[in-house]
Amino acid sequence: MRIRCPYCGPRDHSEFSYEGDATIKRPQNEDAKAWHDYVYLRANPRGRHKELWSHVAGCRAWVVVERNTLTHEIYESYLPGDMKDD
């Protein structure tokens, strides 16, 4: 499997480290449920998913990878700043 790094182009997945769900947002307030969800709760979606991968053995950019958890197909990848909210 290869992942396209916005800086380095398509690179082998072994250069990347999986860093979890890209859609979680650090709470801006002291809401208990928001913090609980942010720190502890992770969805395990079937199908299209936004994931964070760090190009640790490359340029060290963090990349949002949109990937199908069922078929492993990768749709697109971009920098976290370019992520649009669903």
Place this chain on the structure above:
Amino acid sequence: MTEPTTVNGAVRNEKASGVNTQKRIKFTFDGRQYTGFEGDTLASALLANDVKLLARSFKYHRPRGVITAGSEEPNAIVELGEGACVEPNTRATMIRLSDGLVANSQNRWPSLKFDISSINNLFSRFLVAGFYYKTFMWPAKAWMFYEKIIRKAAGLGTATRKFDPDRHDKLNQFCEVLVVGAGPAGLSSALALAAQGKNVIIADEQPAPGGMARYQSHDKTRQWIEEKLSQLNALENVRILLSTTVFGAYDGGCYGALEHAKQENDYSPRLRYHRIYAEEAVFATGALERPIVFGNNDLPGVMLAYALRAYVNYYGVIPGKNIVIFTNNNSVYDLAADLLDLGCRVTVIDSRADSEPAGKIRDSGGLVYNNAVVADAKGWQQIEKVSVYQKGLRFDQDCDILAMSGGWTPTVHLQSHLGSRPIFNDELLTINLTELKTETTITVGSAAGIWDHGDCIRSGEMAAEGETAQSLQSNSNATEALYYVSQSRNKSLVDYQNDVALPDIWLAEREGYRSVEHVKRYTTLGMATDQGKTANLNALAILAQARGCSMQQVGTTTFRPPYTPVAMGAYAGRSVGLHFSPVRRTAIHHWHERNGAVMLDVGQWKRPQYYPLNESERLRDAYVREMTHVRSKVGMVDVTTLGKISIQGTDAGEFVNRVYLNRFDTLKIGKVRYGVMLREDGFVFDDGTTTRIAENEYMMTTTTANAASVLLFLERLNQVVWPELKVHVFSVTDQWAGIALAGPNSRKVLEQVVDDADVSNDALPFMGFLETTICGVQARIFRISFSGEVAYEINVPADYGESLWAYLLEKGSNFELKPYGTESMGALRIEKGHVVGAELDGRTTVQDIGFGKMLENCKKPIFIGQYYSRRRLFNDPERMQLVGLVSTDKTMSFKNGSQILAEPEITDTPVDSLGYVTSMTYSPERDENIALAFISGGLSRWEDKIVYAHFPLFKLTVEAKVVSPHFIDPQGERLRG
């Protein structure tokens, strides 16, 4: 008619195209020397030497010979090589003969011809499916005992425990189209694709292209293969990988391929693991011939018809003169004609009422029986005759070889790896893919259920145009649905390698195992190293018949990678021994080595543990001597391995402030501050110091162990969580060499080396920072201390690390400067009560380590851990908190990991533990054995009380007094001096 010629005692067909009879090769099998020819496999060479018994079977130790001429071989499994090079469970049909090759049979004792365990065969009616599970289920403990004996008796070869002396390599390959299989369909497809200008890789597991077509006797076919090969060789956009098995298809167009690269007298690695990235793939993987299940169908001398054709026409080996061919289809009649041509006696037993090519064979002097089956093979250790059943009558027919063909099964493993599910096709009477084409792959030739040579070529060419050849699919061999012979009287094997016989499947079905996946696991069918390549379809047919349902209803099992076994060495490649993991050496490493330091692995780093005075000085004496010297004079230690992270940008101050629990926005330029970093769940993550180098530049140090994870965490905060902050973080660990000077004389040494800087206590006080030069080289001096002594950490560009070390030693000699290692460094920090990784194990809070004030004082709106560090339970006085322990008996030292109890004896288990010991040392300054520990209730409850540190594994109990964790200089006067 061509007369067989005799070469070196072995009869060879002189028209053989696969061997070079000019080049003889000597090899040894089971201690006896034989001769073969260049191009031979071990199997063909042994057959040429009339060796038909090659192995004993897995469970019943039945005699076994060669069944196939390819990678699906279930029987002729041998141990290749000797000593450290030994490779168990190799298929004799895939071993290229090389000079001096040594192979041995396996799973037999004392010898292949006389094998004691073959007595299992007599008791085989007790050794049915699930026998082991049923017999040894109870009592549970007995299974542990029986398992060892069973594993020894029923088994495969033994792997060596020696280091593999061979080299293996890994490489990445990229292409537009990968063509798997270089038979007629693969070759034509590759050529057509190459003509379109495509960048093509064509791979085949055999050392020569041509696939099954190589085994034909027609000159025209052989010429066609030669011609296509030379055309491909001439093209620059085609790479041909022979002896290379594409064993797995993975996500994103990635394919795993294993090349048996080593040739004789060549310095190539033995195995090459290719990771091939292909935009598209053409699967021209061919088909496998099926055996027929009848009595003693595993007797040496029984083989697949295609295999006999390969041995006769390609390897030139004629293993018999009187040959019976048992078939349910037309594909064997060319073989019958070839054999008659060579002067053999040929008898065809054809299960079908009528066979169109029979007339030609009869005209050439062969016998053909229709409506007939071979019920049983007979003979002692090799075939002597067959019992034929025809229309209610039985008769014996002498023979020395029995060739069989139960039809052909397309090889669709790679497609299956990618998620395609083959199903049984009633018209083709074999399994078939529902879709020959997917978005990135297309299946051609016999793998697509196409049998005619010309049709296979056509389907390959069509694939290059993106067209599937569904229309060319047919049952052109007129195969009949015969899978097993019901008139057999002897053991009929379905899965040769795992010794699964016909009644095992019936038994599984009777006991309620209806799903094919369950039958597979219960009988172990298809679970040997050959993964049942020759067995699976027959088993499905037998199960369907037993269940009284169709083959589609039974379904198929799932194929998983690898297609054929892959040695671990190929996956490891060059990453063995020292190259298993990168070794990180500091810039001062070679000085440590030259000066006799005992080096210790700390993650990937090598660090000096201690510097023994002489050969007899042991660790304990050395570290006590080194730390005593630091406390009385001065010492220096290599601290290059500490993580160093540069944080720069206009928002650097805000960023650092958010990362740590304590304040950093108030830190002045040229000052250092100790910081504690939390995780979002409120527990302590790491600690270290951060220095403000300039207005917008900070330098953070981390523990050696957490350097990588802290960096990754900061990058997440920087790039994902707070991208609006204008800041950059990057590791500078490798850019700077670090040396810590510690001890009462440290300032005097420092004064000697700096070019012209004031390093007095006023100019460079505790937690001060100075950017200066030493011998004109940039030097950063941090006044920090983890030992409790006056100490400095000097950073210079890494290239100057060793010269600074030597310069310090030279200039410090007047003040008795000596190096010390990580062991004494650790002991010094324990005496001081400074926590490190052993204490910060992810379960401790700031309150637990005595920094609760830091949290109370924290008024920052945003920092990591801001929400969960304020959990009520973190203030629970029952939590385990950091304390010091002093052994009441000076001769008793602590053991890390000891559990702390209030009682000296454990009278009853389970027992509630009060806490545990994290770090221990001998303290020369106090002349006592001391330790850091976590204990429920902490110092406020336990100070000056007696507890017991138990280490039940060694039956060790140490009586201890609970004290403050700051064993020396609790007010910190010494380090500020």
